[in-house]
Amino acid sequence: MSWLDELKRQSTPSAHPTKPMELAPQAERGGSVGFIGSAQEGAEKLPACSGTQTDGDALVAWTSDDIERFTHRAAYLQRFRGMEDAEAERLAERLTLRDRSGDDRRLCVECRHHQPGRCLNSRAAGLNSPELSPDLAALWQRCGGFDAL
Incomplete structure (x- = not known):
């Protein structure tokens, strides 16, 4: 039997959501419950990702150039514009996502x-x-x- 026949013979996981995953006790404060599987047709759509991740580009992996530009900007904003770490990183991320979108x-x-x-x-x-x-x-x-x- 070839590997292709073996692959065809294997069962595929169910595409329907299963029971909710249990949270670890230490993750209860900021965690959420997730489901495994795909949404059924007509299911309620979730809102877009929070923060700056509102478009498809936000979910694509960053290249090494994106990461380098992000770290340079964050350091610049902290050092020369007097921003706090979190604020500088948030703005540097917005600028990187803006660059990726072509704006x-x-x-x-x-x-x-x-x-x-x-x-x-x-x-x-x-x-x-x-x-x-x-x-x-x-x-x-x-x-x-x-x-x-």
Whole structure:
């Protein structure tokens, strides 16, 4: 008997959900119950992944370039923009996912001319004043004065 015949003869696991998996006692605080199998037709759809993972690209494995860019950005945001570790990593992840999706919009923190609360290239950016609110700096935008770091 060939390996192909043997493979065809083996039974496949059921595609219907089985009983819920039990949680380990230490995981009860932040864990969740999962099911093995595929959803039945007409089943309730779950919401998209939480946080920044809202598109299909978020679920694709990162390349070594993505990882390198992420770590560089996170370190830069911590050191030169004064962000806390978790905040810098969250923003670096958003920027990496943005790059993967092909979006050409930028954030002020990515610009050479940005200083917290100020845009040093405000005329080219189309601003009336060099003062920059945190809300504006946090918006994805296409800026005429943008100069990548």
